[in-house]
Amino acid sequence: MATTTASVDVPASADRVWQLVGGFDSLPDWLPYIPTSALSDGGRVRSLTNDDGGVIVERLEAFDNKARTYSYSILQAPFPVTGYLSTLTVHETPGQDTARVEWSGTFTPDGVSDDEAIALFHSIYADGLAALAQTLTRHAA
Template identity: 60%
Template sequence: MASTIASIQLPVSAGRVWQLIGGFNALPDWLPYIPHSELSEGGRVRTLANPDGDAIVERLEAYNDKERYYSYSILKAPFPSKDYYATLRVKPDGESASVVEWSGSFTPVGVSEQEAVQLFNGIYTDGLQALKENILRTPPGATTA
């Protein structure tokens, strides 16, 4: 099983970051790659659409609002992997800063471990950069579109 992790430091509080990204259905609020998300099974499964129209179906495996993280698995996706399990976590870094970590483990299918790690690390890194850009241009207390 392969794994990777990406992180980014943000000059905003962990609470503010979690307010934006902490909902299991919140990806379209901050991740341009995912323009649509729909919940099912009582909010435990999300079906995402990427810009190419490919469906990505993910199951919420763990959620901790107090510690600001959730973990999910992929049920269906156009990725060369199986047994995918990831965690998105926000940690305080003082009172007015935070660190966001996105980590995952997976078994590559049809590609090398290095190729799979590069793919998911790229998704996490690009996603966290998009989060940073979004949160820095959104005033505190404002909602995103």
């Protein structure tokens, strides 16, 4: 099993960041390469479409509004991994109007090395968090 984590500090309160990212259907609001998300199964499954028309289906596994975190698994995706579980968490920075957003995942590479799978998901997380920081900066202006 392989793991990776990326994080970013953003110039907004944890509550404000969670309002943007905390909805399981909210990826199109802050992640430019996921323009479409559709919920099913009572809001527990999201079907995402990326810029290339590829479909990724994910299931919400855990949600804690108070702790500002949720975890999800992949049901269907063009990724070379199995057993994927990811967590997105917004941490408050005490005494400051900033927050740290952390995106982590565990998975078993399938047909690729651990290093290749880790590099793939670390890049997805880091690029996604950079897009989140840009979205928050744009909305703050």
